[in-house]
Amino acid sequence: MSKPVRVRFAPSPTGPLHIGGVRTALFNYLFAKKYNGVFFLRIEDTDQNRFVPGAEQYIFEALDWLGIAPSETVGKNEKFGPYRQSERKAMYKQYANQLITSGNAYYAFDTAESLDIQRKQHEEQGKTFIYNWHNREKLDTSLVISKEETEKRIAAGEDFVIRFKTPVNETLHLHDIIRGDIQFETNLLDDKVLFKSDGMPTYHLANIVDDHLMETSHVIRGEEWLPSMPLHVLLYRSFGWEAPEFAHLPLILKPIGNGKLSKRDGDKLGFPVFPLEWKTEEGISSGYRENGFFPEAVINFLALLGWNDGTDKELFTLDELAEAFDLNRVHKSGAKFDPEKNKWFNHQYLQKQSNESLANSFSTILKDRGISTALDVTRIVSLIKERANFVAEFWEMSDFFFEAPTSYDEKASKNWKEDTPALMTQLIAVIKSIEDFSSLNTETIVKDWMTQNEIGMGKVMQPVRLSLVGALKGPHLFDIVELIGKEETIKRLEKAIATL
Secondary structure (H helix, E strand, C coil): CCCCCCEEEEECCCCCCCCHHHHHHHHHHHHHHCCCCCCEECCCCEEEEEEEECHHHHHHHHHHHHHHCCCCCCCCCCCCCCCCHCHHHHHHHHHHHHHHHHHHHEECCCCHHHHHHHHHHHCCCCCCCCCCCCCCCCCECCCCHHHHHHHHHHCCCCCEEEEECCCCCCCEEEECCEEEEEEHHHHHCCCEEEEECCECCHHHHHHHHHHCCCCEEEEEEEEHHHHHHHHHHHHHHHHHHCCCCEEEECCCCCCCCCEEEEEEEEHHHHCCCECCCCCECCCCECCCCCCCCCHHHHHHHHHHCCCCCCCCCCCCCCCHHHHHCCCHCCCCCCCCCCCCHHHHHHHHHHHHHHHHHHHHHHHHHHHHCCCCCCCCCCHHHHHHHHCCCCCHHHHHHHHHHHCCCCCCCCCHHHHHCCCCCHHHHHHHHHCCCCCCCCCHHHHHHHHHCCCCCCCCHHHHHHHHHHHHHCCCCCHHHHHHHHCCHHHHHHHHHHHHHCCC
């Protein structure tokens, strides 16, 4: 890198942070970490009409939970502060004026009504109205009225905007790290509004000024900003500043059909699209955290949406991701979101957790259900976790350890034959005689009894599992027997004899 790496994530606090935004933050974080650079976060809240209370705090909490918190941001190492755009607004006017003075921008006094008339006239002729080089000197701008008249109208409090004066007849040859060389014709660009008469800059001006003042080396953002790239490069040029390098990330696509992943897709298919739960008067949008995902699993899954390291490796720690990360290996095309693969990653990370840690989480679930138990929860977790994607699934997979079945699976009950009660009664007698009730010893004694009496495995094992569990599910049968104990095993067998 020719200069120190400084990259930013610059969200607007207009609602919960979408998973696509999280991936943008992640790729910036990984890039900074790879090159021992700085990942900072700037809150872009110049559009106060769209500001949503709580959204800013949500962004910080989400990144903290995911383990990718910025090293500079609001209230933290504010080397180039403030890091909230609304607190920087006093500085933007001077830069807008600088562009006016250099002839790279102009005042426009057009009213919303007059612009609406222009649009309708163009539509009637089958054209699209674009405010740019071909009509800016025919509209109500400082390009066609005198400097004195312009100043007089501004002093009188007339509404105006400052627009960028896009160069004419120029082909821009730009480079994007992900997409390569791109050409833009300036004649096709519109003269974007940079500054409004209410004293607030638009995104384009504030973004460029802040990135320059905060010494941003690389702008890594979503591909929806690609059409803004020529304007931003031209703004850097107009100010006489060196532009950062650009990289535009591919979209995260719907699991089914075409288009960008939305909250509606998550609601319809039953998966979260936000890192944390988001509550509004309309209802609650679920989050990855509340759905039982491990933050490491979410990070690992998102990193591989649109990027890979060129191998078949799928499981990476955050440090491994940073070491392997390369913007040149980010795909140009969109990445389809796969909810099942998302769960697969969580399954992998659940298997990596210690049984003790998982038992602590499961104990909280048991407590919430009013279950008090003397059973070895850690051992139970070790028996069931292999088939689970989430800790929340533990109860359904192990409820029979804590509560005797009150009903029996109808389909499985077909394994209860005419001679089963007599066999279960004999088995109870065998069980009563066992002193060492460990899984291995109990299994050996029961199987010896079956062999000596020439009793088939299916005639005993399935009815016993049905008696203890209520269905033909669960871990190794004799592990269940050991954990619930001799007295409870006999009790459940006797109940099954009486019920079935």
